[in-house]
Amino acid sequence: MPTTILAIESSCDETAVAILRHDEGRVEVLASEISSQIDIHREFGGVVPELASRNHSLHLRPLIEIALEDAGLKIDDIDAFGATAGPGLASSLLVGNTTAKSLSVATGKPFISVNHMEGHLLSPFLEAPELKSNLALIVSGGHTLLIHMRDFGDYKLLGSTRDDAAGEAYDKVGKMLGLPYPGGPEIEKQALDGSPTAFNFPRSMMKDGLDFSFSGLKTAVLYQLEKLDPEQGRAPSEAIPDLCASFQQAVIDVLVAKTMLAAQQCGEKLISLSGGVSCNKTLRSAMQQTCDQHGFELLIAPPALSTDNAAMIGFVALHSHLRGQHSSLHEDINPNLKLAQA
Numbered sequence: 001m002p003t004t005i006l007a008i009e010s011s012c013d014e015t016a017v018a019i020l021r022h023d024e025g026r027v028e029v030l031a032s033e034i035s036s037q038i039d040i041h042r043e044f045g046g047v048v049p050e051l052a053s054r055n056h057s058l059h060l061r062p063l064i065e066i067a068l069e070d071a072g073l074k075i076d077d078i079d080a081f082g083a084t085a086g087p088g089l090a091s092s093l094l095v096g097n098t099t100a101k102s103l104s105v106a107t108g109k110p111f112i113s114v115n116h117m118e119g120h121l122l123s124p125f126l127e128a129p130e131l132k133s134n135l136a137l138i139v140s141g142g143h144t145l146l147i148h149m150r151d152f153g154d155y156k157l158l159g160s161t162r163d164d165a166a167g168e169a170y171d172k173v174g175k176m177l178g179l180p181y182p183g184g185p186e187i188e189k190q191a192l193d194g195s196p197t198a199f200n201f202p203r204s205m206m207k208d209g210l211d212f213s214f215s216g217l218k219t220a221v222l223y224q225l226e227k228l229d230p231e232q233g234r235a236p237s238e239a240i241p242d243l244c245a246s247f248q249q250a251v252i253d254v255l256v257a258k259t260m261l262a263a264q265q266c267g268e269k270l271i272s273l274s275g276g277v278s279c280n281k282t283l284r285s286a287m288q289q290t291c292d293q294h295g296f297e298l299l300i301a302p303p304a305l306s307t308d309n310a311a312m313i314g315f316v317a318l319h320s321h322l323r324g325q326h327s328s329l330h331e332d333i334n335p336n337l338k339l340a341q342a
């Protein structure tokens, strides 16, 4: 019997709805709709929580209707409803979570509460034949996590950031350089015209376990800006590509080195890379090259599944549903929801 899941993602500034079907061991994404609010938040230089939740409320119902239409289904054809419960912005999480619970009550079908980071963690496997144990690096706007995934639901935290997440560092440095929000894709673009060795930025905690720290790197970029233009603390526009390329290289060197170390420590031969920052082509190719050198297999989600989307939430909900793991309607959102323990 095929199983059909409708999932909602609303943890930050993307409203997303997806419908997935599982049939004879195969998973198919029947619809995946995203309404991005990036243009709305750009003029404020970052996400404004009140605007985010208001826009989730505006867009969610039409997106559900479009997703059902795309999939050629009616609400009664859905077998279970999943929604992100955290981590994320409380007022944004509430919109998607409450909507999924309401649909569950109205149709009498189960509700499944999903951890957003588990969505990222499993996203590289959405187009793979099966889940496999692996060492995962998740690099998003809010998190930098090294996880040993032994099985579905069996996750061990090996390393995380002590301060800024990798994506957060990209966004903050982008802001310092006067680039539009979000800084990640803009820095990647600028870096194409710059030299990664123009400035020697620090590789923090490189020889110091599996935790990360990116705030020193961010401060080093700031000091460099002040040196370039002591009065304004700004970079002359011709220095921006070199600053971006050198900053990016420092981030990538640390991410790749710690991922290799973690994989060696936990003995996994498969490495997975996920989260918004994994869209970065320079990171992808550096990770691929180093994996090839060390004999590791690398699995990366396509870019559309790397940034926030509801297909990855539906994928987790589907795996839970197939194992009979449903959530109580009393299960609340949790803005600080954790994925794994050390």
Ligand code: KG4
Pocket: 012, 139, 140, 141, 142, 143, 166, 167, 168, 170, 171, 182, 183, 184, 185, 188, 275, 276, 277, 278, 279, 280, 281, 306, 307, 308
């Ligand atoms: O996973 P995601 O969409 O949302 C969170 O769960 O946070 O990640 C968003 C982050 C932002 O910090 C954004 O700047 C970064 O991913 N990002 C990138 C690129 N595309 C998105 N960072 C570097 N290079 C990119 N191409």
Ligand code: ZN
Pocket: 116, 120, 140, 141, 275, 276, 307, 308
């Ligand atoms: Zn995310």
